[in-house]
Amino acid sequence: xxxxxxxxxxxxxxDNIHTYYGKSHILHGVSLYVGAGEVVGLLGRNGVGKSTxxxxxxxxxxxxxxxxxxxxxxxxxxxxxxxxxLGIAYVPEDRRIFRFLTVMENLRTGLDRHGVTAARKRELLxxxxxxxxxxxxxxxxxxxxxxxxxxxxLAIARAMMLEPRIIxxxxxxxxxxxxxxxxxxxxxxxxxxxxxxxxxxxxxVPLTLEASERxxxxxxxxxxxxxxxxxxxxxxxxxxxYLGV
Amino acid sequence: xAAILEIFAAIPYDQxxxxxxxxxxxxxxxALVASGLTLIFGIMDVVNFAxxxxxxxxxxxxxxxxxxxxxxxxxxxFATLVIALLGAALQIVTLRPLLGRDPLTTILxxxxxxxxxxxxxxxxxxxxxxxxQEPLTGGFQLFYLEYPWYRLMIAGLSAVxxxxxxxxxxxxxxxxxxxxxxxxxxxxxxxxxxxPRVHTAVFAIGAGMAAASGVLFGPLVGVNHAMGLDWVLKAxxxxxxxxxxxxxxxxxxxxxxxxxxxxxxxxxSPAQAVIVSFAVLILTLLIxxxxxxxxxxx
Amino acid sequence: MKxxxxxxxxxxxxxxxxxLAMAPLVLPEFWRRFLTEILIWGLLAMSSDILIxxxxxxxxxxxxxxxLGMYGAAAALxxxxxxxxxxxxxxxxxxxxxxxxxxxxxxxxxxxxxxAITTLIFSQIFYVIIFTWTEVTGGENGLxxxxxxxxxxxxxxxxxxxxxxxxxxxxxxxxxxxxxxxITQSPFGMVLQSIRENEGRTRAIGYPVxxxxxxxxxxxxVFAGLAGVLYAIQNRFAAPDFVYFLVSGETVIFNVxxxxxxxxxxxxxxxxxxxxxxxxxxxFTEYYLIPVGIVFIAMVIFMPQxxxxxxxxxxxx
Numbered sequence: 069x070x071x072x073x074x075x076x077x078x079x080x081x082x083d084n085i086h087t088y089y090g091k092s093h094i095l096h097g098v099s100l101y102v103g104a105g106e107v108v109g110l111l112g113r114n115g116v117g118k119s120t121x122x123x124x125x126x127x128x129x130x131x132x133x134x135x136x137x138x139x140x141x142x143x144x145x146x147x148x149x150x151x152x153x154l155g156i157a158y159v160p161e162d163r164r165i166f167r168f169l170t171v172m173e174n175l176r177t178g179l180d181r182h183g184v185t186a187a188r189k190r191e192l193l194x195x196x197x198x199x200x201x202x203x204x205x206x207x208x209x210x211x212x213x214x215x216x217x218x219x220x221x222l223a224i225a226r227a228m229m230l231e232p233r234i235i236x237x238x239x240x241x242x243x244x245x246x247x248x249x250x251x252x253x254x255x256x257x258x259x260x261x262x263x264x265x266x267x268x269x270x271x272x273v274p275l276t277l278e279a280s281e282r283x284x285x286x287x288x289x290x291x292x293x294x295x296x297x298x299x300x301x302x303x304x305x306x307x308x309x310y311l312g313v
Numbered sequence: 314x315a316a317i318l319e320i321f322a323a324i325p326y327d328q329x330x331x332x333x334x335x336x337x338x339x340x341x342x343x344a345l346v347a348s349g350l351t352l353i354f355g356i357m358d359v360v361n362f363a364x365x366x367x368x369x370x371x372x373x374x375x376x377x378x379x380x381x382x383x384x385x386x387x388x389x390x391f392a393t394l395v396i397a398l399l400g401a402a403l404q405i406v407t408l409r410p411l412l413g414r415d416p417l418t419t420i421l422x423x424x425x426x427x428x429x430x431x432x433x434x435x436x437x438x439x440x441x442x443x444x445x446q447e448p449l450t451g452g453f454q455l456f457y458l459e460y461p462w463y464r465l466m467i468a469g470l471s472a473v474x475x476x477x478x479x480x481x482x483x484x485x486x487x488x489x490x491x492x493x494x495x496x497x498x499x500x501x502x503x504x505x506x507x508x509p510r511v512h513t514a515v516f517a518i519g520a521g522m523a524a525a526s527g528v529l530f531g532p533l534v535g536v537n538h539a540m541g542l543d544w545v546l547k548a549x550x551x552x553x554x555x556x557x558x559x560x561x562x563x564x565x566x567x568x569x570x571x572x573x574x575x576x577x578x579x580x581x582s583p584a585q586a587v588i589v590s591f592a593v594l595i596l597t598l599l600i601x602x603x604x605x606x607x608x609x610x611x
Numbered sequence: 612m613k614x615x616x617x618x619x620x621x622x623x624x625x626x627x628x629x630x631l632a633m634a635p636l637v638l639p640e641f642w643r644r645f646l647t648e649i650l651i652w653g654l655l656a657m658s659s660d661i662l663i664x665x666x667x668x669x670x671x672x673x674x675x676x677x678x679l680g681m682y683g684a685a686a687a688l689x690x691x692x693x694x695x696x697x698x699x700x701x702x703x704x705x706x707x708x709x710x711x712x713x714x715x716x717x718x719x720x721x722x723x724x725x726x727a728i729t730t731l732i733f734s735q736i737f738y739v740i741i742f743t744w745t746e747v748t749g750g751e752n753g754l755x756x757x758x759x760x761x762x763x764x765x766x767x768x769x770x771x772x773x774x775x776x777x778x779x780x781x782x783x784x785x786x787x788x789x790x791x792x793x794i795t796q797s798p799f800g801m802v803l804q805s806i807r808e809n810e811g812r813t814r815a816i817g818y819p820v821x822x823x824x825x826x827x828x829x830x831x832x833v834f835a836g837l838a839g840v841l842y843a844i845q846n847r848f849a850a851p852d853f854v855y856f857l858v859s860g861e862t863v864i865f866n867v868x869x870x871x872x873x874x875x876x877x878x879x880x881x882x883x884x885x886x887x888x889x890x891x892x893x894x895f896t897e898y899y900l901i902p903v904g905i906v907f908i909a910m911v912i913f914m915p916q917x918x919x920x921x922x923x924x925x926x927x928x
Contacts, residue, residue: 126503152505164500166493177493177504180486360724410912417669420727421867421911429904436898546735549728584743591736598717
């Protein structure tokens with residue numbers, strides 16, 4: 069599609085990546101960028117490769133071609149745990165909280181990092197418990213006993229423990245009740261105000277248009293459309309074309 | 314009626330009680346060995362065939378340090394640390410390159426390691442068994458026997474080590490990392506946990522625990538290069554019966570099997586008492602292959 | 612297989628067969644015996660290849676099959692007079708098949724790793740039984756017996772000479788190889804390989820995977836038992852050492868070194884291992900397993916396709 073003009077100050081740049089899953093060619097040259105502090109939405113039908121794109125950025129899938137840059141530096145092929153330390157956090161599609169660890173222990177997987185003072189840890193916990201009071205209540209409970217919505221909150225809170233520069237959010241509202249969906253929207257807003265960049269993959273179009281500054285739309289492993297969120301309405305022809313709603 | 318009373322009278326209660334104690338003692342050591350094995354399997358899908366050799370080398374290290382320093386406790390400490398380091402080195406050199414390959418290759422690799430270590434021990438220490446002097450002599454009167462204090466000490470120490478390890482897993486940072494990696498390796502990586510290093514650490518801990526068991530067990534029997542095989546077989550049985558990767562299950566299974574074997578040895582020779590553990594394995598495979606001591610998944 | 616490579620294959624096969632047949636006429640006795648041993652161990656390893664290379668199941672239980680074949684032959688040679696070659700083979704095969712059925716029943720429903728451990732434990736069970744049941748099996752000391760004559764029933768009987776024994780072993784091994792080769796290339800063999808590639812998918816298609824696995828284990832066990840019978844006839848004794856799991860371990864080593872899934876690989880692997888043992892024994896005496904073990908580990912990591920696999924890819928370049 070159109071060439072992506074990447075501003076030099078982009079926080080994360082994905083440049084023409086091809087990713088395979090076994091023998092399946094999933095990504096056919098995906099390019100996009102996310103600026104520091106920006107919320108960028110990634111829309112598309114099921115199976116077009118949105119999750120795979122996130123996984124490639126996170127180092128969980130290795131691209132056979134192309135590169136991924138973090139603040140201008142190539143991070144292609146680096147293992148996920150290094151990227152997490154460099155400031156990329158991942159909230160996957162099925163949440164994947166550690167079911168047999170308590171809420172507190174889940175948070176600790178991100179909190180127990182080198183060079184974080186005890187005071188800072190307390191600050192981070194306080195912040196997260198303010199955003200998600202329910203987690204404070206359940207902090208000693210095993211993650212597996214939480215409801216779907218609570219697990220989603222835990223997954224996001226856990227990512228926040230890494231003090232990331234960018235959070236990769238994969239379908240955070242999937243399977244949630246409407247009340248929780250709007251809560252997710254508020255949290256994205258709060259994170260944005262904190263200066264954290266977000267790459268948001270979603271099926272929920274209204275939420276995405278509301279929360280994002282720019283939108284990419286993918287189809288069959290490629291980016292097909294790229295514009296400002298304000299340029300799109302919910303029932304836009306473009307939306308109909310690529311999302312077939 | 315009289316027949317029933319006769320049967321009750323014929324039961325060798327004192328022998329049974331003595332064997333209960335024996336079974337618990339051996340069971341605790343077996344639990345220590347099996348814990349390392351099940352942990353290594355649970356976290357990295359590696360069946361460590363060389364585990365018995367780590368046990369054996371630990372015992373030999375104990376012999377050497379004891380001979381040099383005269384202190385059993387230094388021997389225990391050094392053997393654990395040195396073999397833990399050896400374990401880490403082995404994991405880095407031979408198992409890391411196999412990451413992502415067919416898990417059966419790790420069985421082959423660790424089998425190869427066990428051959429090399431066993432023959433290395435034979436080469437360095439010769440075929441004659443060595444002895445480790447127990448740090449605590451004397452015993453107390455238990456029915457018809459003078460029961461050595463040392464045996465109780467082994468059980469106690471093993472329990473302490475397992476308990477300390479459990480605490481570490483529950484509260485320590487690396488403990489949390491280990492548990493997280495066991496549950497979901499990919500997500501653990503995404504959280505910044507250095508999974509390759511966690512794997513090495515777990516292997517090292519497992520090796521250290523095996524070595525400690527070796528030193529503790531040393532005074533009970535002679536230390537020789539072939540002692541590893543029996544233990545690794547029993548440990549495998551324990552791990553299967555207890556449920557692969559299930560730490561609590563392994564401990565329960567270890568004591569269970571050791572008790573059964575101890576009771577069996579009242580009536581048959583020790584070499585044949587081993588069949589008991591095999592029988593338990595077969596029963597487990599038939600009835601509950603995922604493990605006798607595994608709670609049914611909800 | 613394309614026509615030309617088929618012809619090349621059979622020509623190569625014929626040449627090797629001829630060389631092996633000529634061996635006892637030209638080699639000194641020590642090397643002749645060495646070669647016969649390679650053939651027997653190769654047969655054992657080839658039987659193991661059916662499981663490892665074609666069905667994808669690592670078995671550490673082959674020592675049980677091998678040992679039972681050996682003891683079965685011993686039983687025939689000690690209880691029936693005059694000692695009969697074919698009876699020995701028969702008893703041995705039945706013994707091995709029985710054990711294989713027993714092991715297969717318990718182990719085949721298990722996933723790969725559990726299967727490997729269980730077969731190992733079973734081979735140790737048999738070891739303990741044979742070791743302690745002294746009245747029947749001779750316990751630690753094993754059994755010794757006379758070598759039966761080479762006989763065609765009712766027609767002809769003559770004692771074995773070193774040469775004829777070698778040729779007999781060669782004939783049996785060659786026949787086994789051809790049979791197994793036929794089987795692996797048959798539809799049955801294809802199913803086995805599909806189980807190795809993707810068991811779940813094979814099951815989903817509708818194949819009764821467990822039954823195939825049981826047959827594979829029995830097939831493997833029978834040929835392993837045959838190797839045991841040959842060994843018993845060659846050496847005239849049976850001992851529990853051969854039921855000890857180490858024999859299974861060495862068998863797997865032969866497979867890996869030679870190349871799994873190749874049927875010829877095991878022979879190359881056996882030969883390679885025995886040669887390494889000879890060579891290293893000069894320097895390391897009985898500790899030859901240290902360098903050989905290191906070579907093995909290195910091969911698992913760097914040359915997992917084995918010597919034959921490596922040779923093939925080198926030739927294809």
